[in-house]
Amino acid sequence: MIPAPYLLYLGHSTDFAGIKTSRGLAAFRPDDCVGEFRHDDCPLTLGLPRLTIAEGAARGARTLVLGIANSGGTLGSDLVEDAAAALEAGMNVAAGLHQRLRDVPRLAELAKAKGLQLFDVRDAPANMVVGNGNPRAGHRLLTVGTDCSVGKMYTTLALTEGLRARGIVADFRATGQTGILIAGSGVPIDAVVADFISGGIEMITPARSDDGWDLIEGQGSLFHPSFAGVSTGLLHGAQPEAIVMCHDPLREHMRGIPGRKLPGLKECLDANLQVARLTSPNVRAVGICLNTSQMDPAEARDLCARTADELGLPTTDPIAFGTDAILDELLCTAPSARSTTASR
Amino acid sequence: MIPAPYLLYLGHSTDFAGIKTSRGLAAFRPDDCVGEFRHDDCPLTLGLPRLTIAEGAARGARTLVLGIANSGGTLGSDLVEDAAAALEAGMNVAAGLHQRLRDVPRLAELAKAKGLQLFDVRDAPANMVVGNGNPRAGHRLLTVGTDCSVGKMYTTLALTEGLRARGIVADFRATGQTGILIAGSGVPIDAVVADFISGGIEMITPARSDDGWDLIEGQGSLFHPSFAGVSTGLLHGAQPEAIVMCHDPLREHMRGIPGRKLPGLKECLDANLQVARLTSPNVRAVGICLNTSQMDPAEARDLCARTADELGLPTTDPIAFGTDAILDELLCTAPSARSTTASR
CATH class of the missing domain: 3.40.50.720 (NAD(P)-binding Rossmann-like Domain)
Known part of the structure; x- marks a missing residue:
């Protein structure tokens, strides 16, 4: 620390x-x-x-x-x-x-x-082991994205704060240098040796039985040709019960690759769920987060509403409009949380 | 070298x-x-x-x-x-x-x-760069697998020899330590830093315009929870025109993970094609290779025939039965090769 x-x-x-x-x-x-x-x-x-x-x-x-x-x-x-x-x-x-x-x-x-x-903080930990994907106890949420740098860290931190504000134990699990400095610990997943991507995430999100949540900072995108390997290992290691997808509506091309279009939201969501199912067969999408910081607030609200309609998921800008809709979806629909939600 | x-x-x-x-x-x-x-x-x-x-x-x-x-x-x-x-x-x-x-x-x-x-040979090269997925010239084939250690290296080498025997320029591109020693060069892709998986493969298979083939040794499996990140980056970096899927019919569980079943052949093939399409929209599967070294030869031939029927693809044990059927499929159906096949 x-x-x-x-x-x-x-x-x-x-x-x-x-x-x-x-x-x-x-x-x-x-x-x-x-x-x-x-x-x-x-x-x-x-x-x-x-x-x-x-x-x-x-x-x-x-x-x-x-x-x-x-x-x-x-x-x-x-x-x-x-x-x-x-x-x-x-x-x-x-x-x-x-x-x-x-x-x-x-x-x-x-x-x-x-x-x-x-x-x-970019040093990978020593003594890393490969992941195994075996089922482990605990509630875990992972943020994923249509691209790099679309707000996954901010979203993860905002969701962590939102859960805590509801009296729920929640821990932010960092995977990038800024997140690690904020959390005081974590694994710089883009800097580990390729064999240890999923193992590194399993290491920072071990089984937990306190009914609390691990909120895991995503990296890259399944649709980014430079970094999809990292995103894949992250999905498998995280074994997430829930994912939240982040997107920058003003992004014109995949970061660093002029001419390469971003994936459609539905296509990106489906691909992430499919990959996640290898280690978390019941994974659910619980929301979409848009970075609307450069948009007019009325337009931003309108875009959130339209996106929510299209995808059938709560959609928000977590910094501008908060995370309540997503947290409601998370705590009511995540299958293993359902039994405990009524008492909250 | x-x-x-x-x-x-x-x-x-x-x-x-x-x-x-x-x-x-x-x-x-x-x-x-x-x-x-x-x-x-x-x-x-x-x-x-x-x-x-x-x-x-x-x-x-x-x-x-x-x-x-x-x-x-x-x-x-x-x-x-x-x-x-x-x-x-x-x-x-x-x-x-x-x-x-x-x-x-x-x-x-x-x-x-x-x-x-x-x-x-397990040292990653210095000065690696991230991949970009931009289209590049040349014919490339990648072997993929239902699991680790199912014969991807042997298959890749056998296909390389088969192409050469037909008078076609073909180069084996190694991604593991044994392959690197055989080839005399390559990138130990499981040992590179996670950000450079696809970039490492782009580096060892640069654009080529001699109508020859790069045959790229696959690693891991999209369905192995330890190593799928590596396999994903390999698919994106390889930008393959064709893939060949390898499988060990006697494997009882994913290597190193008792209790975890292997994927179905069709499911595995579809997933590999889907991931590959990010950088190679017209990618085609051209064959299935089974490691039948521990089977009775008649049973092995029967299994190859049944698998070929089920998947609609040439199926062989490349060591026992050769690679001709797959090479025929490769050279006739690979879209950019079609124009030159008639003269071969």
């Missing part, structure tokens, strides 16, 4: 896409974020107090989170400089970049000398 | 499953194998001359191939001793074990001192 509270790093970033990990932490772990660190040329803010490294340490920050993405995922000299300053001030450092913190001798030596930790 | 000819290592092995890599080389690269090396307690033979390390070197062997599997995939002291002797005698050493040759200091130092190479 990565020690909280955090100081969130924005550095010299100039666009919101580049700070998505820091942004995710500010959105979903606000109580654990003491402030943001940015240089004078960074025009962005997460709405948190702007602090220097020393001020962050003085306010109790235990970890500087390098929650940014840069071209190539490398640790430039400015990042190393700022990470070293955090270590000098007594903070741990966490990052999800391709280049590992521990591979920078200066940081490795400094952390050792100070008795602090470097967290490379 | 791993320098041939080879001296094949059997060591202290006592069962045929344990020497499958050496066996594959003896079967498919006989002209490149000068002999076999085994200790006195090894009751097995590949029918090659039994040679000491020194005799192997004297007969021109350039590489000792540790073509064995042992529990845990580790390099025991006996293996290290024999590998060191080969290096001392001037041979390179190749292995596909989990533990890497280069991680044994004695072997690494000896190889360096002698100017020889250590080949760890």
Whole structure:
């Protein structure tokens, strides 16, 4: 576990896409974020107090989170400089970049000398095993998508919060670097060796018998030719009782592949259910989540209503309109939940 | 490329499953194998001359191939001793074990001192990129299976030889350690990072315009809950014009998972075609290959005939009965091959 509270790093970033990990932490772990660190040329803010490294340490920050993405995922000299300053001030450092913190001798030596930790959240865990698909106890929901980056993590987190608000035990299970920093644990499923995709998911969602839910962050899409293998292993390892499908209605082509159309919603839903049935024969779709952040609210509501009609499933933007309709569907229709729903 | 000819290592092995890599080389690269090396307690033979390390070197062997599997995939002291002797005698050493040759200091130092190479064929290549699924020129066939270890590699090699025997340019594209040693190159697709499954296959089967065929060794099964992610990425990366499905009629449950039934042949074929269509909309199934090595020949022929009737596809045991029926189907019905078939 990565020690909280955090100081969130924005550095010299100039666009919101580049700070998505820091942004995710500010959105979903606000109580654990003491402030943001940015240089004078960074025009962005997460709405948190702007602090220097020393001020962050003085306010109790235990970890500087390098929650940014840069071209190539490398640790430039400015990042190393700022990470070293955090270590000098007594903070741990966490990052999800391709280049590992521990591979920078200066940081490795400094952390050792100070008795602090470097967290490379893209590291796959050691001692992984292959999945087996054997039935296991517990309620599990997986988010799937028509494409990459259509809101699966936000949806999963929103559903987790929604269940908790109803007094139901619910745990977010992270599979990507931002999610892992938000949850404090997880498996970076795109970074494990191919044989261990489903096994990695089985590992982070073991059998549970407390009537609580594991809400598992999906990755990729069965219809993305780069990443469908990951999505397939995720479906099999998750053994989900329920799936929620996420979609970006304004996406013009599959991410990174100009000219390749997105699948139809019905086609995508059917394919996900079919693949999921290998390890979860009674899997059910319980809702559709649309990312309507760039749409007019009235249009967005209208699109949700039309989509719900077409697919016969509750459809919402989980951030704009909440998750209640999906949670109602989940708790009433998930077969193994039905017996306990009446008492809730 | 791993320098041939080879001296094949059997060591202290006592069962045929344990020497499958050496066996594959003896079967498919006989002209490149000068002999076999085994200790006195090894009751097995590949029918090659039994040679000491020194005799192997004297007969021109350039590489000792540790073509064995042992529990845990580790390099025991006996293996290290024999590998060191080969290096001392001037041979390179190749292995596909989990533990890497280069991680044994004695072997690494000896190889360096002698100017020889250590080949760890389970290493994924550096600088991998994600797949894109964009259409590319060339004829490609992929073998798929109802399960792991049902004869996909043998089938792929037999089809390659069959095409060559008809005067057609054909290249075997290896995706597993035995296949890579047989081919001399390839990508160990179960060992690449999950994001690069389809990209790894695109890399080893680039566009070709010589009217020749790439025959791609399949892995796993869409119906194996441990490895379906790998099989999915392989289908997308291969972008196959044709698939051949392999099956072991005597297999009682999915490999390694007691109690899990194999899929039906029709169900498995349909699922593979559906997944393949994402990057190869006109993909066709051109045959079924049954491993009948443990069956009575008359029963085997009868089963092939019944399976052919049921599925409407040529069905054979490629080792026992050859591949002609499948090659006829491939060369007559593959849409982009049709125009050139008449002249063959």
